[in-house]
Amino acid sequence: MNNPYLPYPVRIDSVITETEDRNLKTFKFIFLNPEDEEKFKYTAGQFAMLSVAGQGEIPIGIASSPTEKGFIKFTVNKVGRVTTFMHNMKAGDIMGVRGPCGNWYPWDILEGKNLVIIGGGFAFTTLRSSIVYMLNPENRSKYGKIDVVYGARHPGLLLYRDELAAWEARDDINMHITVDGTTDPNWKYNVGFVPAITKQKAPSAENSYAIICGPPVMIKFTLPVLTELGFPPERIISSLEMRMKCGIGICGRCNLGTEYVCKDGPVFTLEKLSKLPNEY
């Protein structure tokens, strides 16, 4: 019988420190058994359970895109036991990955639509997956205009800085990078909180969907801006975080009413969330 709790063994291929505070590292994994990569077929927006023998398991959004083959990537914030242990692991070490888990951004519905992607802090991982996926030459024509508002507290806390610069240089994606503040006199991008920058850039709601991921305070103040721009709740999509153990809707802890964030989410429209108990 297929065991959904059994992780696929992976080798850490590289560990990159993403941020100046060294709290975020990106782990690139290669499956020890190449056939497991095919079994781990995922879609942008999903997450996986990362497994470290002797430490435990944690749910982490998949930062690589399904269009990137031969590896998977996760950006991990150092907060608890497993993540702290992982931050001291190195290339060559063996660990496990289980999944993919949960639903994904509704790519079928999003075809032919404009996308406004809004991210804050380290909640940019599945958004990175999504952007890389959409910018892939095979996919780019399926989507309309892409606007990205991405903010961090200061420039040293932005993830994937080389890629952000590369996207800035492209003409098929409108990047609006911002920081809460900076002392860097050469800072070329925006300064201001994500809600304010979203309001200032005012991406059109016409034929558009918004995907928003970030800290609760950012989401709280950005939603009214989106509403003002004309985005109805069914076209605002978010992804939730929860404490999880099984990742497959069985262990009982991550529910919002009838819905398990691990299995029925983590991606919900604002309309759906408004009908569920707000225990997140």
Place this chain on the structure above:
Amino acid sequence: MSEMFIAKGDFPAIIERLMSRYRVYAPVKNGRYYDFAALKEAGAADLGFKNTRVSPKGVLYPQAERMFEYSLAKDDPEVNIVKETPKDFSPQVILGIRPCDAKGFKLDDANFCSDKFKDPWWAQRREATTLIGLACNTPSSTCFCTTVNTGPFDTTGLDAMLVDTGDGYALQVLTEKGKNVLGIVDLKPAPAQVAGKIEELKAGAEKSIPTAFDPAAIAQKETLEIFNAPFWDEIHFGCLNCGTCTFLCPTCWCFDIQDEVQEGTKGDRLRLWDSCMFSLFTFHGSGHNPRSQKVQRVRQRFMHKLKYYQDKYGTGTACVGCGRCVQACPVNIDIRQVGRILGSGCSCPA
């Protein structure tokens, strides 16, 4: 299928016959209480019980279970690779399980085995287990099974059912599984008057259980209306968050997964019963906790049993009316009263 009959004097020999082929769990007296235990001798089985203190869910879903094992030894070529722990899924029988607890397994099935994911340990033990139930002739004052779509003689979750007729047990074989298991024992057909006796016992038992609340009324309420209702302040007030209710409940299946390391070089991944009554249950690594308040945790438990499960599966509540939580709660929180409040939408005297 036709009824068979086992005289009480013949019963130990029948259990012994079953034990020769199967691992047999039965109620065993343990101090003041009864609990299901794997029988070492047929005589230990004691069917003179009302119900066991803990539900028999632990037979299919142990309180602590090894999921996987691994080596942490640096020189081991398979270091850090998580592997399945070998397990025994040989055929077994739960003898004397009450109809409510057997129905509870069916409700648990919906959680452990969805179309998308099958819990392999639950599924394999469930498949290997035959349920020979015992009807309830004299339900407890805390029983309310008939309120929640089961009953003292409900056969829906059982493979066979015994009815104590005084001098012996009438036996109804209900499924192929039950037929196969009981095929190894010599059974006599029931005397003609037994059928009437069963009807009489059934009617008496059902009559003794009052209707506690109306699950359909709860199903019809808007989730957010009852979720946000002020009565939770009153319901949760005395709760200690001790978790006894979740521990005893036949349909509380929540678990934790933890790693445990021995001697630094080998370890196990364990699955352990957990409880929505505990604040760590939902505590994020970041420090955020969506159910940090006791009132939220108490609400979660009752909403899950009486509302969310009904809405999710459309097969009634995730409660079988066994009454264990009512009996064991140290502060007398009573799910029947909570059911009345949810159904009526207020905490006015029911």
